[in-house]
Amino acid sequence: MTLISLEKQRNYYLRRYGLICKMSSYLTFCGEKECIAYSYTFNFNDSHTVITLNERKLTDGNVGINPDYRVGSVCESGGIAVKDTETGKLFWEALYINSLECELIRPLTKEEIICYKYIQKFGVYSSLAIQGK
Incomplete structure (x- = not known):
């Protein structure tokens, strides 16, 4: 069986859906610089759609994938997929933030x-x- 490089797997996935993805990274700070981590922004686009998602490592060790745009009219940009x-x-x-309550916005x-x-x-x-699981 022939092994396929990770880069080829990524490219195959994107081509299969007609997507282009550009990734950038930036530093994030949690609290008063207690925790410094990189966040990664993935800008996906095809001929008619632009989707920007952020990938972050959370302080509890979990990973969050958040939209970098409004997912509904009643909330700011961001959110999390559940x-x-x-x-x-x-x-x-x-x-x-005001009520510290979560609400499902849309699929x-x-x-x-x-x-x-x-x-x-x-x-x-x-x-x-x-991989760690």
Whole structure:
């Protein structure tokens, strides 16, 4: 069996869905510089859609994949994808700072799911988290 490089796997995944992805990184600080971590931004696009998602390593060691745009009219940019336990569908969930409550905003679109799964499989932190399990 021939092994395929990670780069070829990434390119094959993107081509299969007609996507282009450009990744950039930046430093993030948690609290008063107690925790310094890199966050990665993935800019996906095809001929008609632009989706920008951020991948972050959270202070508890988990990985968060967040949209870098508004997922609904009542929330700011951001949120986190959560899986409905009954249906298995992915939804964007937002945290309201004033009330510290979370609310499901809307299901991820087909394109968002493709991009989200790309980061789960090929992201910097997500792929490490999957290997550790």
